[in-house]
Amino acid sequence: SNPNDYRCEAQDIEFSSFDNDLIYYSGLFPKSSEEIDPDGVFKFTMSNNKTELIELNVRYAGGIFSLFDNENRIFVTSGNSVSIINQGLQIRELKAVVNFEYPFVFKVLYSNNYNLFIGNSNVNIGGVMFDSQSNIENNIESEIRISPNPTNGYVNINLNCTEPVINYIINNTNGILLKKSAIENQVNSLQFDFTPYPSGVYFLTISCNKQTKTYKIIKEG
Structure with missing residues (x-):
């Protein structure tokens, strides 16, 4: 045209x-x-x-x-x-x-x-x-809701959320997006797999109830 x-x-x-x-x-x-x-x-x-x-x-x-x-x-x-x-x-x-x-x-x-x-x-x-x-450094959730952290595999987070499905992303310290996915809300108890990633610091951002929260996760070898 x-x-x-x-x-x-x-x-x-x-x-x-x-x-x-x-x-x-x-x-x-x-x-x-x-x-x-x-x-x-x-x-x-x-x-x-x-x-x-x-x-x-x-x-x-x-x-x-x-x-x-x-x-x-x-x-x-x-x-x-x-x-x-x-x-x-x-x-x-x-x-x-x-x-x-x-x-x-x-x-x-x-x-x-x-x-x-x-x-x-x-x-x-x-x-x-x-x-x-x-x-993102100032928006890290400070309350103790994460276990274990540091972790060598899975991370469990207790979250007060009413949505049945929760969207999340994982970034490294350079801001590179490593994963973008969704997870079913199992009575506000969520589990995330950090097994595929090498040792280091990561940021897990969760979207729930039209708000976002970012958690600092430490992965050990």
Whole structure:
């Protein structure tokens, strides 16, 4: 089809800091004049010329964005609406409307030290703070619910969750996704297998009741 038959709107672009073959970009890229999708944040793999939309449990607009939390999360803004996207769990963790004096029109910068997103428009500069979930080290569940930890195989976690099926992901300390799966909720007692992984530190992120919790797991040899 003729690309002039419909309108694409590119918004933002950023290279991955962990994968030299990966580019993130955002915007509206319909395939025909009758479509309004896809709209969102995309991943483009250069080696195989492959584009993938980061799909979520809800529809969202692809605007100016910033990668953080080892690229596990994405701050996306469209006008005065901001969203936090969790790539691994494929959910939108947060959606909020900010005042007009906090502009995110041209660029978003993230400060890991202050958990602060800074943006600018033609005449204004503003910022939005995100809570401790923006740093995986600060979002680790501190209550003693894990046994054994350290472990040389399986980990048991007691979790107060009403959902019958729980989604989870496992990352290493470099933020690399090692596993993404779901597990049946057996009376709030969950068991996870760390046998396949070498000795080291891992982060187990669980999604339950529309919230996420991250557990630090130590695997011994």
